[in-house]
Amino acid sequence: MRFFLAPILCLTLVTPVWAKAPLSQVSEIDDGLMAIAIADEIRKSCDDISARMIRAYRQIQALEQRAKALGYSDDEIDAYVNSKAEKKRMRKKAETWLASKGIAANDDKALCKFGRDDIARGGPVGYFLR
Numbered sequence: 001m002r003f004f005l006a007p008i009l010c011l012t013l014v015t016p017v018w019a020k021a022p023l024s025q026v027s028e029i030d031d032g033l034m035a036i037a038i039a040d041e042i043r044k045s046c047d048d049i050s051a052r053m054i055r056a057y058r059q060i061q062a063l064e065q066r067a068k069a070l071g072y073s074d075d076e077i078d079a080y081v082n083s084k085a086e087k088k089r090m091r092k093k094a095e096t097w098l099a100s101k102g103i104a105a106n107d108d109k110a111l112c113k114f115g116r117d118d119i120a121r122g123g124p125v126g127y128f129l130r
Helices: 002-014 027-045 053-069 074-082 084-100 108-121
Strands: none
Touching: 027 053, 027 084, 027 108, 053 074, 074 084
């Protein structure tokens, strides 16, 4: 009997343990937070645009629940959300995304126009604004 169990035991010992990707590499989580971050920047920069805070809060809760469903712990989620390095990376990602749309992140006039246009078309950033 030991002869037949040995190959199974060997396979078990050499089978790699698959590590989870960092949350920053889980696009559904990272992109969802980026849309909220851009909306937040727009509402701070534009007097005629305000935030849909309840929508943003619900989306943050949904993203947190999704991360947990993917196997991430509260500590991993907190580390991702509160990391200064992640905040810096997210800012760069958002600036790059806005640049791909022809908007400079430091151009309040263009940012406000983008915000109004995204609200009108029901875009991912405009969803969190009014």
